Amino acid sequence: MSATLSLRKDHEVIEKALKALDTTVSLFKDGNDVPIAILNDTVDFVTNFIDRCHHSKEEDGLFPALNEKGMPREHGPIAVMLMEHEEGRRLASMLKDEIEKYEKDKSRKSSIIRIIESYIALLSQHIWKENNILFNIADSILREDSDKISSKLEGIERDKLDAQKREEYIKLLDRLTKQ
Numbered sequence: 001m002s003a004t005l006s007l008r009k010d011h012e013v014i015e016k017a018l019k020a021l022d023t024t025v026s027l028f029k030d031g032n033d034v035p036i037a038i039l040n041d042t043v044d045f046v047t048n049f050i051d052r053c054h055h056s057k058e059e060d061g062l063f064p065a066l067n068e069k070g071m072p073r074e075h076g077p078i079a080v081m082l083m084e085h086e087e088g089r090r091l092a093s094m095l096k097d098e099i100e101k102y103e104k105d106k107s108r109k110s111s112i113i114r115i116i117e118s119y120i121a122l123l124s125q126h127i128w129k130e131n132n133i134l135f136n137i138a139d140s141i142l143r144e145d146s147d148k149i150s151s152k153l154e155g156i157e158r159d160k161l162d163a164q165k166r167e168e169y170i171k172l173l174d175r176l177t178k179q
């Protein structure tokens with residue numbers, strides 16, 4: 001199994017979430033209200049699946065393995081990826097605040113739209129760079145250690161997100177992207 005397989009699979013789930021976020025933006029732009037429960041589910045996914053689980057697998061599993069093979073953390077691809085993870089966390093926390101304000105005042109849609117659009121743009125290009133550049137480099141330089149890294153990533157995932165929650169997210173996203 002390639003060292004990055006589970007991360008690439010996570011990306012497929014995340015891309016579904018970005019599609020659901022895009023639908024949320026369209027609904028808002030057409031003047032509709034979006035149920036708070038859906039907005040909260042989105043923030044929950046971003047916080048737990050993307051930040052807590054997926055980004056930890058990269059930050060504590062893949063990047064240190066690349067670092068051991070000589071890829072620096074302070075500059076180059078890893079530094080850029082880490083910076084973008086931080087930016088994602090910043091936007092996620094802004095989104096959480098804006099949803100709380102929207103709950104009290106349904107006319108406050110424009111900040112949510114702006115934040116979600118920035119988040120989609122950030123994550124789409126981030127995933128593209130990982131899938132097409134960084135992970136290809138990683139698959140090649142970590143070929144010998146791929147089993148060790150795969151089990152390390154599995155361990156981080158077990159620690160950060162229980163398997164049942166992963167299934168629930170996948171079902172939720174299937175529902176949201178079918179509409």
Ligand SMILES: [Fe+2]
Nearest residue numbers: 058081126130
């Ligand atoms: Fe990443």
Ligand SMILES: [Fe+2]
Nearest residue numbers: 007058127130
């Ligand atoms: Fe990623």
